[in-house]
Amino acid sequence: MGKFLLIFVGSGIGGVLRYALSGWTQKLSYENFPLGTMVVNVSGCLFIGFLSAAFAGRWLVREEYRLALFIGLLGGYTTFSTFGLETFALLNERQIASAAINVLLSVGLGLAAVWCGYRLAETWLGA
Secondary structure, rough: OOHHHHHHHHHHHHHHHHHEEEEEHHHHOOOOOHHHHHHHHHHHHHHHHHHHOOOOOOOOHHHHHHHHHHHHHHHHHEEEEHHHHHHHHHHHHOOHHHHHHHHHHHHHHHHHHHHHHHHHHHHHHHH
């Protein structure tokens, strides 16, 4: 199978897994806190950390399957895992300032973009 098809299939599976686990976890929490999303994000980080170490040494996996797992499955499951891995890589390379900037800008700009998008929809659509 081609890389794009593997990524496509992985993304679909990851999205369904995210929906199922997040919804199931949220129902168990009985809270307004987004526990389902947090469980998905943290478990995605656990999976990508484990797989990146395993693929770096012990398990030899073809590139297209790594892409299918990392970009497809885990990307469909949560992009937060990629954010975690990239920030970890910066910290692991002793690039503390870059890691801090990545965290602050990703979270800060992400929240600002959500706010801007929400306000634009309110203005343009009267939502």
